[in-house]
Amino acid sequence: QVQLVESGGGLVQAGGSLRLSCAASGRTFSTYGMSWFRQVPGKEREFVGGITWSGGNTYYADSVKGRFTISRDNAKNTVYLQMNSLKPEDTAVYYCAARKSLGIMTMTSEYPFWGQGTQVTVSS
Secondary structure, eight states: OOOEEEEOOEEEETTOOEEEEEEEOSTTGGGOEEEEEEEOTTSOOEEEEEEOTTSOOEEEOTTTTTTEEEEEETTTTEEEEEEOSOOGGGOEEEEEEEEOOSSOOOOGGGOOEEOOOEEEEEEO
């Protein structure tokens, strides 16, 4: 099992940047594919982007492609979400999720492990 804790959320103006971190417990972090999701009240949780266990491949939702970057440091058991050129519509609670897989899955049901979420608010 793996436990996940997100940090780095906050309030930022449109056009600004934030970097979220997701720290994982456990000795097998490097065997987990990691993804970020986000959710606004009244809407389903949506896929933002993911990274394979080695960090060799990433995949992003069209809405964030070119603005967000996912990376990971397996030595630190941490995955990051660098968010640039933020827009008000990026406002949401951001969650990291983990699963043992070779590929990057975009469905929430594919992920057994979740963090508690961190709020990101982008003001216009």
